Amino acid sequence: MMGSFKDIFYQYNxxxxxxxxxxxxxxxxxxxxxxxxxxLEDFKALISPAALPYLEQMAILxxxxxxxxxxxxxxxxxxxxxxNECQNICTYCGFxxxxxxxRVTLTEAQILKExxxxxxxxxxxxxxxxGESQKNVGIDYFKEVMPVFRSNFSHISMEVQPLKEEEYRExxxxxxxxxxxxxxxxxQNEYKNYHLKGKKSNxxxxxxxxxxxxxxxxxxxxxxxxxxxxDWRTDSFFTALHLTYLEKAYWQTKYSISFPRLRPAEGFSKxxxxxxxxxxxxxICAYRIFNEEIELSLSTRESQNFRNxxxxxxxxxxxxxxxxxxxxxxxxxxxxxxFEISDERTAPEVASMIRExxxxxxxxxxxxxxx
Amino acid sequence: MxxxxxxxxxxxxxxxxxxxxxxxxxxxxxALLASGSGLVTVALKRIDVNDKEDDILTHLYHxxxxxxxxxxxxxxxxxxxxxxxxxxxALGTNWLKLEIHPDSKYLLPDPVETLKATEELARLGFIxxxxxxxxxxxxxxxxxxGAAAVMPLGSPIGSNRGLQTKxxxxxxxxxxxxxxxxxxxxxxxxxxxxxxxxxxxxxLVNTAIAVSENPVQMAAAFKMAVEAGRMxxxxxxxxxxxxxxxxxxxxxxxxx
Numbered sequence: 001m002m003g004s005f006k007d008i009f010y011q012y013n014x015x016x017x018x019x020x021x022x023x024x025x026x027x028x029x030x031x032x033x034x035x036x037x038x039x040l041e042d043f044k045a046l047i048s049p050a051a052l053p054y055l056e057q058m059a060i061l062x063x064x065x066x067x068x069x070x071x072x073x074x075x076x077x078x079x080x081x082x083x084n085e086c087q088n089i090c091t092y093c094g095f096x097x098x099x100x101x102x103r104v105t106l107t108e109a110q111i112l113k114e115x116x117x118x119x120x121x122x123x124x125x126x127x128x129x130x131g132e133s134q135k136n137v138g139i140d141y142f143k144e145v146m147p148v149f150r151s152n153f154s155h156i157s158m159e160v161q162p163l164k165e166e167e168y169r170e171x172x173x174x175x176x177x178x179x180x181x182x183x184x185x186x187x188q189n190e191y192k193n194y195h196l197k198g199k200k201s202n203x204x205x206x207x208x209x210x211x212x213x214x215x216x217x218x219x220x221x222x223x224x225x226x227x228x229x230x231d232w233r234t235d236s237f238f239t240a241l242h243l244t245y246l247e248k249a250y251w252q253t254k255y256s257i258s259f260p261r262l263r264p265a266e267g268f269s270k271x272x273x274x275x276x277x278x279x280x281x282x283x284i285c286a287y288r289i290f291n292e293e294i295e296l297s298l299s300t301r302e303s304q305n306f307r308n309x310x311x312x313x314x315x316x317x318x319x320x321x322x323x324x325x326x327x328x329x330x331x332x333x334x335x336x337x338x339f340e341i342s343d344e345r346t347a348p349e350v351a352s353m354i355r356e357x358x359x360x361x362x363x364x365x366x367x368x369x370x371x
Numbered sequence: 372m373x374x375x376x377x378x379x380x381x382x383x384x385x386x387x388x389x390x391x392x393x394x395x396x397x398x399x400x401x402a403l404l405a406s407g408s409g410l411v412t413v414a415l416k417r418i419d420v421n422d423k424e425d426d427i428l429t430h431l432y433h434x435x436x437x438x439x440x441x442x443x444x445x446x447x448x449x450x451x452x453x454x455x456x457x458x459x460x461a462l463g464t465n466w467l468k469l470e471i472h473p474d475s476k477y478l479l480p481d482p483v484e485t486l487k488a489t490e491e492l493a494r495l496g497f498i499x500x501x502x503x504x505x506x507x508x509x510x511x512x513x514x515x516x517g518a519a520a521v522m523p524l525g526s527p528i529g530s531n532r533g534l535q536t537k538x539x540x541x542x543x544x545x546x547x548x549x550x551x552x553x554x555x556x557x558x559x560x561x562x563x564x565x566x567x568x569x570x571x572x573x574x575l576v577n578t579a580i581a582v583s584e585n586p587v588q589m590a591a592a593f594k595m596a597v598e599a600g601r602m603x604x605x606x607x608x609x610x611x612x613x614x615x616x617x618x619x620x621x622x623x624x625x626x627x
Contacts, residue, residue: 068582247476359394367416367454
């Protein structure tokens with residue numbers, strides 16, 4: 001049987017990786033920018049503090065490479081939160097089990113109301129999000145709601161708890177196209193301190209989820225970390241390592257990366273490690289220069305001004321007008337949101353901003369008849 | 372310039388164009404008009420046929436544009452056949468650019484699935500233009516399977532790297548009984564002219580026009596390059612063997 005990313009992961013040591021990134025010099029950065037085929041050492045240089053003086057060059061390069069592959073387009077998607085029930089205790093998340101909040105799981109009738117509003121914004125690509133509650137929001141629930149979404153959307157993504165390979169296979173047959181599963185942090189020791197209780201506390205089950213997804217034949221896998229939990233540079237290196245492994249192991253699968261920075265949420269206010277906007281631009285450009293084909297996605301966690309300016313710098317997908325509480329679009333339930341969003345503009349407002357920049361917002365880029 | 376005939380349809384322009392990656396539908400429309408093209412490829416996955424204001428289709432309602440739906444996104448012959456039938460129903464055309472690229476990174480075509488799908492789609496009455504590697508044997512097999520033309524790649528799609536497969540393209544052009552359309556990798560008008568000079572019947576260009584700073588002007592430039600290349604081919608290029616030798620050291624003995 002084929003191995004998993006765990007085998008690769010064990011070959012690396014967090015502290016050593018971290019030191020090697022911070023030891024990168026301007027010379028390494030220049031050599032990375034000029035190399036024909038970028039490798040992981042080049043990526044380290046591009047995300048290192050030594051690369052900050054080269055940010056403008058990186059941005060120019062990122063802009064050019066992105067246009068070549070993706071054209072002047074931005075894909076539009078929107079999340080729909082189906083449930084905030086959760087049996088995990090995660091110190092940074094509003095849905096954490098120990099938060100005394102109203103818990104909701106949407107029924108099919110409620111979902112249809114949400115869909116009606118979402119469709120009126122123009123969306124055709126949807127992202128389903130839940131907390132982790134095996135009993136109420138497990139595979140049976142997903143199998144029940146998937147056909148409702150399939151009949152209304154051309155592309156369905158999912159950001160829920162890690163599932164088994166056979167469960168992914170079942171959902172793919174029902175119309176699932178993409179699964180996002182973020183490791184949050186690749187620092188195994190720190191991971192424990194953030195994920196205190198529940199299934200999510202199992203670091204390696206989560207780490208091997210993209211392998212199960214790859215084996216299941218899912219069309220696209222989204223990777224990422226939660227920026228703010230630990231040193232983002234080291235965590236991003238591990239993400240890039242993970243990506244590189246997956247691209248070779250599951251060559252038919254597409255990949256995307258997201259860069260969620262921790263936002264204030266119920267019971268949580270401050271990140272351990274801050275990342276400023278300059279550094280976020282650096283990271284986005286570094287991913288693009290490192291991997292010309294990777295899709296890069298940016299949510300409404302970021303501010304209006306930042307999102308306006310990042311359109312040209314490497315991003316390929318954006319959400320807009322998002323609500324992060326179940327029933328947030330139509331039901332106006334006073335349920336708790338997962339985190340506070342920052343860019344509060346509506347979808348049409350964001351779409352016209354994209355057009356003003358000379359880019360085309362793309363609402364449909366998949367067909368529900370394709371698996 | 373001789374017109375090109377594919378499956379009994381005449382094309383005055385030998386430049387075919389794609390509709391992806393443009394910054395707006397309006398700019399796409401202007402660029403396509405400037406290209407003079409008569410065959411425009413559209414990804415089935417990008418269009419919503421139920422939407423009367425679809426952001427691509429509304430810009431293609433010009434009598435000179437024949438639509439060539441493509442199956443971009445499918446990964447197997449089975450999916451391609453389903454997509455082809457949907458495209459036929461939605462756009463009312465038998466024409467199909469068959470693209471099966473399971474490789475999500477470089478979007479390279481799967482020769483095995485492409486051949487399988489061509490056989491099946493030919494039975495279903497489609498006019499098939501398969502996008503494939505510059506593999507001369509595969510091109511002959513596709514011809515036998517009923518393809519209306521073959522579309523070998525010049526270099527990876529969207530790479531703008533020109534005719535990296537030139538040696539094989541020459542063999543394909545020499546051997547083919549159906550039109551050869553060089554697709555993918557054509558990044559500059561000079562690449563298009565080169566393909567036409569080699570004797571390609573047409574070229575398909577998308578990225579190089581769509582992401583140019585001025586897509587309309589670039590489309591016009593490609594139009595001219597394709598015409599120039601074709602005219603040169605028809606006029607027969609002078610032989611490149613231009614070495615002049617004063618003496619003939621190897622054959623001088625014959626005159627002794």
